[in-house]
Amino acid sequence: LSLVREAGYKLEADEGLAVDRDHIWHPYAGTILTPRVEKVVGAEGVKLKLADGRELIDGTSAWWCAPFGYKPKALVDAVQRQAAELPHVMFGGLTHDPAIGLAKRLTEILPAALQRIFFADSGSVAVEAAMKLAIQYQMASGRPDRTGFVTIEGGYHGDTWNAMSVCDPVAGMHGAFGGALPQRHFVPAPKSVFGGDWDPADIEPLRAFLEAHDDVAAFILEPILQGASAMRFYHPQFLAEAAKLCREHDVLLILDEIATGFGRTGRDFACQWADVTPDVMTIGKALTGGMVTLSAVAVQNRVADRVSAHPPFAFMHGPTFMANPIACAAACAAMDLYRSDDWPAKARALGERLEKGLAHLRGRPGIRDVRVLGAVAVVETEVPGKIPVLQLRFVKEGVWVRPIGRLWYLMPPFVMTEAETEALLKGFLTVLERHLEENPVDGTTGETN
Numbered sequence: 198l199s200l201v202r203e204a205g206y207k208l209e210a211d212e213g214l215a216v217d218r219d220h221i222w223h224p225y226a227g228t229i230l231t232p233r234v235e236k237v238v239g240a241e242g243v244k245l246k247l248a249d250g251r252e253l254i255d256g257t258s259a260w261w262c263a264p265f266g267y268k269p270k271a272l273v274d275a276v277q278r279q280a281a282e283l284p285h286v287m288f289g290g291l292t293h294d295p296a297i298g299l300a301k302r303l304t305e306i307l308p309a310a311l312q313r314i315f316f317a318d319s320g321s322v323a324v325e326a327a328m329k330l331a332i333q334y335q336m337a338s339g340r341p342d343r344t345g346f347v348t349i350e351g352g353y354h355g356d357t358w359n360a361m362s363v364c365d366p367v368a369g370m371h372g373a374f375g376g377a378l379p380q381r382h383f384v385p386a387p388k389s390v391f392g393g394d395w396d397p398a399d400i401e402p403l404r405a406f407l408e409a410h411d412d413v414a415a416f417i418l419e420p421i422l423q424g425a426s427a428m429r430f431y432h433p434q435f436l437a438e439a440a441k442l443c444r445e446h447d448v449l450l451i452l453d454e455i456a457t458g459f460g461r462t463g464r465d466f467a468c469q470w471a472d473v474t475p476d477v478m479t480i481g482k483a484l485t486g487g488m489v490t491l492s493a494v495a496v497q498n499r500v501a502d503r504v505s506a507h508p509p510f511a512f513m514h515g516p517t518f519m520a521n522p523i524a525c526a527a528a529c530a531a532m533d534l535y536r537s538d539d540w541p542a543k544a545r546a547l548g549e550r551l552e553k554g555l556a557h558l559r560g561r562p563g564i565r566d567v568r569v570l571g572a573v574a575v576v577e578t579e580v581p582g583k584i585p586v587l588q589l590r591f592v593k594e595g596v597w598v599r600p601i602g603r604l605w606y607l608m609p610p611f612v613m614t615e616a617e618t619e620a621l622l623k624g625f626l627t628v629l630e631r632h633l634e635e636n637p638v639d640g641t642t643g644e645t646n
């Protein structure tokens with residue numbers, strides 16, 4: 198109640214919110230201590246419109262997926278047109294122009310060697326498909342024992358079974374499933390950070406593991422930017438060295454670009470910072486400009502053809518809503534929009550504005566780190582924040598931001614104007630300053646008082 202009072206809310210003024218509280222299950226939430234949710238009735242550009250008329254500047258791009266802001270006209274038109282023409286049809290034995298058009302655009306935008314596209318319906322499912330593909334690849338190569346996966350600590354790849362198994366076991370939100378998940382091997386994430394010096398020792402755990410084990414199907418990781426679990430940016434040399442090791446051992450390299458793809462790190466794809474092309478890449482999120490759900494697995498022909506040349510002569514995966522025409526039409530329009538401008542440059546420019554607004558926090562007691570890459574900025578605090586409290590405060594300040602524990606992150610739409618960025622930073626810093634004030638830290642020990 199004090200929280201509600203703090204934010205000046207009327208208790209459940211909206212009947213819909215009561216239904217939501219009683220019947221809806223929100224992500225990473227319970228049904229007893231139901232967290233406060235805001236009702237969104239519209240969105241325009243970088244702003245969300247709430248039921249009570251207030252507007253929030255979105256600092257999250259709807260979890261990475263709306264880099265062009267909400268409702269770009271060309272994307273809305275594409276969805277409406279496609280819904281009227283052919284909203285859905287099964288993809289087994291049938292094809293359609295939205296899928297064909299999207300495959301053509303993607304093979305032009307993606308790193309050149311990725312020429313075969315398998316469509317799926319969410320990021321997690323793309324990860325599942327990529328991992329299944331790696332197993333089939335090794336089987337087709339006469340190595341049926343190669344069913345293991347290696348990844349790095351601090352990763353996040355989604356909430357389905359295999360995807361969870363390669364998420365960071367501690368920070369990855371899936372501790373509740375513990376020993377039930379398939380066991381994967383985690384090598385330490387590189388200590389060398391993006392923009393810092395490269396320490397060759399960082400690659401040694403992976404080298405040692407691959408030399409000692411011949412049961413590994415694939416190495417899977419997020420390139421350069423580790424998202425949801427860690428919000429860390431690592432040195433491109435790690436990726437370059439890892440790609441070399443994978444080639445030497447014929448272990449597939451799966452790069453998960455679901456969050457980083459399409460300009461977010463300041464390059465089209467984060468793997469380009471390391472000049473690495475993976476055997477398999479997963480993409481999603483911004484693929485449709487955040488309009489509707491769609492993901493894809495992009496595969497090198499060498500891999501796809503080997504899988505297809507051996508029993509069962511097919512890749513054994515086929516979601517019902519595979520290549521949904523509305524989603525593909527949205528993605529075609531999003532890719533046209535993506536190609537019409539230098540979005541990675543816009544992401545970098547936005548990142549520079551975020552850097553300028555946050556740099557003063559570095560070295561302050563209570564602040565562990567401030568880091569920016571492309572259009573992603575992270576402030577790491579000594580004391581973790583409590584989401585329900587912070588959410589109310591952010592909303593009161595007119596911004597939409599959702600820290601994860603110690604990680605206060607901003608990944609705004611690339612279309613955010615300077616004035617909107619200033620307003621976002623102002624709201625962000627107001628709440629952060631109050632958190633620092635309420636949670637004083639002894640600057641010399643890093644311990645909380």
Ligand code: PMP
Nearest residue numbers: 319320321353354355424455456
């Ligand atoms: N991989 C990465 C790197 C992600 O950031 C996410 C989602 N945050 C996923 C996979 C899972 O995607 P989805 O939530 O669409 O299943």
